Amino acid sequence: MIRPEQGGALRRELIGFAGIVERNMYLIRRFAWWELAWFLYTVANTLTIVFIAKGIEAGGGHLDVNRTTIVLLIGAVIWSYLGLIFEIVTETVAWERWEGTIEYTFMAPISRASHLLGMGAFAVIYGVLRTALLFAVVAASLSVSFGNADFAAAGVVLLISSVSFIGIGMMTAVLPLISPEKGTQLGFIAQGLLLVVSGVYYPVTVLPDWMQWLSVISPATYTLEGCRNAILDGASVSQMWPDIWPLLVIGGIAVPLGLAVFRRGERYAKQHGRLKRSG
Amino acid sequence: MSAVPAVQVHNLRKEFIRRDGGSRKRGRRRRVAALQGLSFTMQRGECLAILGQNGSGKSTLVRLLSTLLINDGGSAHVFGIDVFDKPRSVQRLVNRVSVEASFFKRMSPMENLSYSARFYGMGPRETRARIPEILALVGFPPERGHEPMEDLSRGMQQKIALARALLTAPVLLLLDEPTTGLDPRSKLEVQDFIRQMREHHDSTILLCTHDMAEAEALADRIGILHQGELLCLESADEIRQRYHADTLEQAFLNATGRSFEDEDEESRRGVPA
Numbered sequence A: 001m002i003r004p005e006q007g008g009a010l011r012r013e014l015i016g017f018a019g020i021v022e023r024n025m026y027l028i029r030r031f032a033w034w035e036l037a038w039f040l041y042t043v044a045n046t047l048t049i050v051f052i053a054k055g056i057e058a059g060g061g062h063l064d065v066n067r068t069t070i071v072l073l074i075g076a077v078i079w080s081y082l083g084l085i086f087e088i089v090t091e092t093v094a095w096e097r098w099e100g101t102i103e104y105t106f107m108a109p110i111s112r113a114s115h116l117l118g119m120g121a122f123a124v125i126y127g128v129l130r131t132a133l134l135f136a137v138v139a140a141s142l143s144v145s146f147g148n149a150d151f152a153a154a155g156v157v158l159l160i161s162s163v164s165f166i167g168i169g170m171m172t173a174v175l176p177l178i179s180p181e182k183g184t185q186l187g188f189i190a191q192g193l194l195l196v197v198s199g200v201y202y203p204v205t206v207l208p209d210w211m212q213w214l215s216v217i218s219p220a221t222y223t224l225e226g227c228r229n230a231i232l233d234g235a236s237v238s239q240m241w242p243d244i245w246p247l248l249v250i251g252g253i254a255v256p257l258g259l260a261v262f263r264r265g266e267r268y269a270k271q272h273g274r275l276k277r278s279g
Numbered sequence B: 001m002s003a004v005p006a007v008q009v010h011n012l013r014k015e016f017i018r019r020d021g022g023s024r025k026r027g028r029r030r031r032v033a034a035l036q037g038l039s040f041t042m043q044r045g046e047c048l049a050i051l052g053q054n055g056s057g058k059s060t061l062v063r064l065l066s067t068l069l070i071n072d073g074g075s076a077h078v079f080g081i082d083v084f085d086k087p088r089s090v091q092r093l094v095n096r097v098s099v100e101a102s103f104f105k106r107m108s109p110m111e112n113l114s115y116s117a118r119f120y121g122m123g124p125r126e127t128r129a130r131i132p133e134i135l136a137l138v139g140f141p142p143e144r145g146h147e148p149m150e151d152l153s154r155g156m157q158q159k160i161a162l163a164r165a166l167l168t169a170p171v172l173l174l175l176d177e178p179t180t181g182l183d184p185r186s187k188l189e190v191q192d193f194i195r196q197m198r199e200h201h202d203s204t205i206l207l208c209t210h211d212m213a214e215a216e217a218l219a220d221r222i223g224i225l226h227q228g229e230l231l232c233l234e235s236a237d238e239i240r241q242r243y244h245a246d247t248l249e250q251a252f253l254n255a256t257g258r259s260f261e262d263e264d265e266e267s268r269r270g271v272p273a
């Protein structure tokens, strides 16, 4: 018997979207120890970076240690946030292929938009929580003063830029569909390149000209700048409009573009039998 | 409405590009026809078995019908809907059980069933009620519903795979070697269950298998698929008559023109690792 239609297509899509988030919650719970270990690694990694400022001073250098430490902290924390978003969205294909569930997900009547945005939404929820915790733990183990920092405004910038990151993540998520062996690694390369040109631990003005050009179209540039303005100088959301509008524009382009790229990749995979390798 | 066939496949073709084994030289790619112009029709409520050796194209057919592959020619309709034109509508009608259980191995059966039902638009209230019913139906012990999948036997996992397919109430059920690799007891249980499905629900079932006895026991009609071509599609009796054989096995060998082992070997050699 055909199941009676239950509400409209929109309701089904929303349930499917929630299903993606739900599944990832289950996974986090099942891999809780791994999550903890990974978090400790990220804390250690971040500390190695933020102590650089004190290290330079101890070596006889002259700099504003408090300010430089915060600049580095923001860079490291955003690197980790971006890494999380990218990893989760990119794993859309790679992880499911490894588990062997990929065909069941791709034959389900859920639109690719709900599917990928569901992954993105989970990535943002999880990423924001972890990143806030990382920031708190690392900041607590340093003696820095945040003065009149506007953390809420920094959070807003981070959330707005997440839209662009999700869009770019969709584009890299398609790589494992086309190249089952090396697609995931290509995703990491994209993440590294993005951060290099965006001024992760330095102002973009120190970059060679051609890299500065790239920094203009990289959303991470505005995220880093916005968060630094908010945390170092207490800039409010309205004062950061110059950082926010480019993020809105890039996000407005990146998400539809990411979806289109992914759909093309999916079509290619279905034409060439790349969803799953074993016959 | 009842006049619309459950499945209508016409001249369906699918090719893959295969790199020839051994040498890494470029240009040594070969197009392999996995399905060459398949045509058949299934009526609603029918159980059709496709019998074929490894590499004959069974899974390719199942993947085409479940929108996981795009055809290279011909057409396929499920309840009158074009599979390649309106995949989303077809996806709502179809579900599948494959030879590998394919679950998130660390997650429990309950978790796996619950999230996958969401993709078919079933909310939490619905799954809370339906999952225990379905688990009882497939004979899965409810107390094991919260163990990680990886701790369950293959037989148990395959029951969950059946449950996952049934949960979405598919009008067309695609079974791709659902009992391959199961121990004899689990195999019988799964077969019994398929029989029950046929008797008590009006499901249309396409069963791909290389198990002659299974095909004969469960299906109304049997098709022999050989190197991507359907050699015949009729009842077991008619097949035996057509190929002048006493057993279905003998008929299959007469039809495909070689011994079992040979063909199995050859197709294995060709399949990329």
Ligand SMILES: Nc1ncnc2c1ncn2[C@@H]1O[C@H](COP(=O)(O)OP(=O)(O)O)[C@@H](O)[C@H]1O
Pocket: A272, A273, A274, A276, A277, A278, A279, B016, B017, B018, B032, B033, B034, B052, B053, B054, B055, B056, B057, B058, B059, B060, B061, B270, B271, B272
């Ligand atoms: N994704 C794929 N990529 C390349 N070749 C494939 C793919 N899937 C199937 N084939 C080839 O198509 C033929 C039919 O395979 P398949 O449909 O899996 O057969 P069966 O399920 O009957 O064992 C085989 O020669 C197989 O190697």
Ligand SMILES: [Mg+2]
Pocket: A279, B058, B059, B060, B176, B177
């Ligand atoms: Mg197969």
